[in-house]
Each structure stands twice: as structure tokens, then as C-alpha cells.
Amino acid sequence: MAKRKYTRWGEEAKRYECTKKKCKWQGRDEEKAHKRINEYQTDHVCPKCGNNEFHGLLE
Numbered sequence: 001m002a003k004r005k006y007t008r009w010g011e012e013a014k015r016y017e018c019t020k021k022k023c024k025w026q027g028r029d030e031e032k033a034h035k036r037i038n039e040y041q042t043d044h045v046c047p048k049c050g051n052n053e054f055h056g057l058l059e
């Protein structure tokens with residue numbers, strides 16, 4: 001059976017991968033860039049392309 005690469009719902013991700021196919025940035029949570037949404041909220045975004053969606057990686 002092939003080893004899974006991505007986390008399933010509820011599993012804790014060790015690292016993250018950008019969901020953009022052309023980007024595929026990988027890194028830890030603290031390596032993500034921060035983008036301010038408004039006065040109270042910041043979003044985590046990819047430092048390479050600015051995308052805010054990530055796959056969780058198991059290792």
C-alpha cells in the first residue's frame with residue numbers, strides 16, 4: 001500500500017504544501033507568510049505565490 005503524503009481531516013499536519021500546482025511551496029506553519037485581512041485578523045498565505053490554501057503533509 002502506498003504511503004500517504006497528505007493528512008486527512010482531523011490529522012495534525014507537520015508541514016504544508018501550497019495547493020497551487022505551479023507553486024508547490026512546502027514549509028512549516030511558522031514559515032508561511034502573513035497577510036492582514038483587517039484590523040483583527042491575519043491570514044496565512046504562501047510566501048511564494050500568496051495563495052491561502054494548503055495541503056497538510058504527514059511528514
Ligand SMILES: [Zn+2]
Binds near residue numbers: 019020023025048051
Ligand atoms: Zn504557493
